[in-house]
Amino acid sequence: MSKNLGKEILHFTGSLLVFGLIILIMYYLTQYKIPEDNRDPILTLTGMIAASLSMIISSITGSKPNELNDAKKKNIIFRDEG
Numbered sequence: 406m407s408k409n410l411g412k413e414i415l416h417f418t419g420s421l422l423v424f425g426l427i428i429l430i431m432y433y434l435t436q437y438k439i440p441e442d443n444r445d446p447i448l449t450l451t452g453m454i455a456a457s458l459s460m461i462i463s464s465i466t467g468s469k470p471n472e473l474n475d476a477k478k479k480n481i482i483f484r485d486e487g
Contacts, residue, residue, distance in 0.1 A: 420461045427454055427461075 430451060439447055 423454075423457070424461050427458065430454065 434447075434451065
């Protein structure tokens with residue numbers, strides 16, 4: 406097993422864990438009323454966690470940010486050659 410494969414498995418399981426936590430938080434927020442005193446901090450934390458969903462989904466699906474940039478560079482090179 407290579408070192409990169411171990412990292413990818415770790416990132417995948419971590420992403421699934423965070424995604425599951427987000428689902429649990431959303432379920433909790435739909436089932437129980439939040440007291441007015443705690444409403445703003447809880448909504449802020451939930452928003453920050455939900456904002457990280459794009460990174461989580463890309464990690465779960467296996468796409469890497471550098472792959473897109475590399476593909477764009479190759480596309481530009483092919484256009485310039487043609």
